[in-house]
Amino acid sequence: MSLLSTRGLSKHFAGLTAVNDVDFDLPEGQIRALIGPNGAGKTTFVSMLCGRVELSSGVVMFEGRDISVLPAHKRIGLGLAYTFQITSVFGNLSVAENVALAARRRVKGAMVAQVVTEALGKVGLADRMEQNAADLSYGHQRLLEIAMGLAQAPKLLILDEPTQGLADSEISDFKALIRDLANSTTILLIEHNMNVVMELADFITVLDFGQVLAEGTPQDIRANAAVQAAYLGTV
Numbered sequence: 240m241s242l243l244s245t246r247g248l249s250k251h252f253a254g255l256t257a258v259n260d261v262d263f264d265l266p267e268g269q270i271r272a273l274i275g276p277n278g279a280g281k282t283t284f285v286s287m288l289c290g291r292v293e294l295s296s297g298v299v300m301f302e303g304r305d306i307s308v309l310p311a312h313k314r315i316g317l318g319l320a321y322t323f324q325i326t327s328v329f330g331n332l333s334v335a336e337n338v339a340l341a342a343r344r345r346v347k348g349a350m351v352a353q354v355v356t357e358a359l360g361k362v363g364l365a366d367r368m369e370q371n372a373a374d375l376s377y378g379h380q381r382l383l384e385i386a387m388g389l390a391q392a393p394k395l396l397i398l399d400e401p402t403q404g405l406a407d408s409e410i411s412d413f414k415a416l417i418r419d420l421a422n423s424t425t426i427l428l429i430e431h432n433m434n435v436v437m438e439l440a441d442f443i444t445v446l447d448f449g450q451v452l453a454e455g456t457p458q459d460i461r462a463n464a465a466v467q468a469a470y471l472g473t474v
């Protein structure tokens with residue numbers, strides 16, 4: 240059984256079909272990359288998985304349960320965590336307080352501090368706990384968001400362009416982080432950096448004009464002529 244799957248998932252915005260009849264299956268334990276040209280529908284697709292965007296038609300299943308109309312906070316409760324391009328960090332709170340907010344959804348009392356320390360340790364921000372989140376670089380704010388996701392001990396972690404804003408030197412740490420997280424969490428990653436995709440992903444789904452253009456291993460996708468024409472040739 241897939242951890243997450245969709246059938247016939249579509250989203251129409253007035254006159255525009257952003258996601259068109261997508262069937263998608265994500266097995267537990269996989270690192271899956273979702274790639275495709277700008278405007279292909281990637282963010283809209285994962286927003287429907289998370290419940291941030293209402294679907295127009297189709298179904299979303301998580302652990303065999305139909306979650307298509309479940310509100311976002313209930314999906315988080317089931318183990319579906321996500322970080323998005325638009326940063327959701329509270330700038331006037333400390334790094335630790337931001338993660339504590341996420342941790343309190345799951346644990347209470349002294350456990351909160353433990354979960355916070357662990358999550359920040361994993362993403363490499365343990366030495367910045369007391370700093371105001373607003374004072375972090377953009378790249379570090381993205382790592383803080385991942386720590387906030389981890390504090391919820393998710394079964395599925397969805398990351399929307401997590402390497403955007405990271406320096407080259409930080410990207411190799413990021414790759415190691417994702418490999419480490421994959422030992423305990425299934426990961427769905429929207430990513431434009433093809434080095435990151437090809438190195439990290441077990442399996443890749445390519446969206447184009449809201450539809451699945453191709454799926455396969457990194458080798459399959461690299462060799463796929465349609466993907467080359469639609470996307471890889473242009474990056």
Ligand SMILES: Nc1ncnc2c1ncn2[C@@H]1O[C@H](COP(=O)(O)OP(=O)(O)OP(=O)(O)O)[C@@H](O)[C@H]1O
Nearest residue numbers: 252253255257275276277278279280281282283284
């Ligand atoms: N709230 C909205 N209202 C109207 N159109 C939207 C809305 N959100 C997205 N779209 C449109 O849906 C299409 C898919 O957008 P989406 O952001 O999902 O693509 P994407 O693949 O994530 O792109 P990028 O790689 O640039 O982030 C685009 O044409 C976009 O303009």
